[in-house]
Amino acid sequence: xxxxxxxxxxxxxxxxxxxxxxxxxxxxxxxxxxxxxxxxxxxxxxxxxxxxxxxxxxxxxxxxxxxxxxxxxxxxxxxxxxxxxxxxxxxxxxxxxxxxxxxxxxxxxxxxxxxxxxxxxxxxxxxxxxxxxxxxxxx
Numbered sequence: 001x002x003x004x005x006x007x008x009x010x011x012x013x014x015x016x017x018x019x020x021x022x023x024x025x026x027x028x029x030x031x032x033x034x035x036x037x038x039x040x041x042x043x044x045x046x047x048x049x050x051x052x053x054x055x056x057x058x059x060x061x062x063x064x065x066x067x068x069x070x071x072x073x074x075x076x077x078x079x080x081x082x083x084x085x086x087x088x089x090x091x092x093x094x095x096x097x098x099x100x101x102x103x104x105x106x107x108x109x110x111x112x113x114x115x116x117x118x119x120x121x122x123x124x125x126x127x128x129x130x131x132x133x134x135x136x137x138x139x
Contacts, residue, residue, distance in 0.1 A: 005041040014076035017046045021103045025074040027053065031061075032068035043109070044074060044136070045100040052096040053085065055132040056112040063132040071139065083136035093133035094121040 006026050015023040022045040029038050040062045045052045055063050066072060066085040073082050088096065101117045101124075104110055110117045114127045124131070 002039075002041060006039050009041050009076050012077055014079035017044055017051060019046050019049070020099055021046060022100060023076070025076050027062060028073040028075065029062050029065035030069045030071060032065050038062065038065060043100065043104060045096060045103065047096045047099040048092075050088075050096075051083070051136040052088075052100070053132075053134045053136065054097055054100045056114065056130075058130060058132045060132065063134070066134055072136070074136070082139045084139045085134040086137055088133060088135045090125055090128055091121070092135075093128055093131075094125040096133050096135070097121075097124045097128075097131055 009024050009026050014025070017023045022043040024041060025044045026039050027042045029040070030036070031038050038061070042053055042062070045054060070085045071082070072085055073080060087093075098119070098121050101110060101113060101115070101119065114130055115123050
């Protein structure tokens with residue numbers, strides 16, 4: 001599934017990532033054990049002018065790769081941008097998750113989170129130990 005979604009995102013013009021929304025990108029990370037570049041299709045959310053990668057599970061490979069080496073690159077169509085992934089403070093992370101959950105229209109993606117789509121930022125904050133949130137800072 002990842003390979004076909006990656007191909008689709010790379011073949012399509014980059015949709016803008018609007019404030020309070022998200023758009024699909026292929027995120028390239030460096031494998032923490034292999035050192036090889038890895039491609040993962042992900043939704044990138046925008047909150048308060050910053051871009052975020054969010055996962056309902058902290059153990060996903062791309063999350064662990066970014067914790068080992070924070071360099072990454074996003075791609076869609078002809079757009080390619082390099083970033084450094086950083087962990088935001090908890091209140092900012094909870095706000096980013098709330099934005100993502102409210103903008104995603106894919107039921108299975110929302111259902112993977114330990115909170116409902118309409119959860120408050122305080123409810124989300126209670127689950128941040130299991131949710132990965134990484135801010136993308138231009139490199």
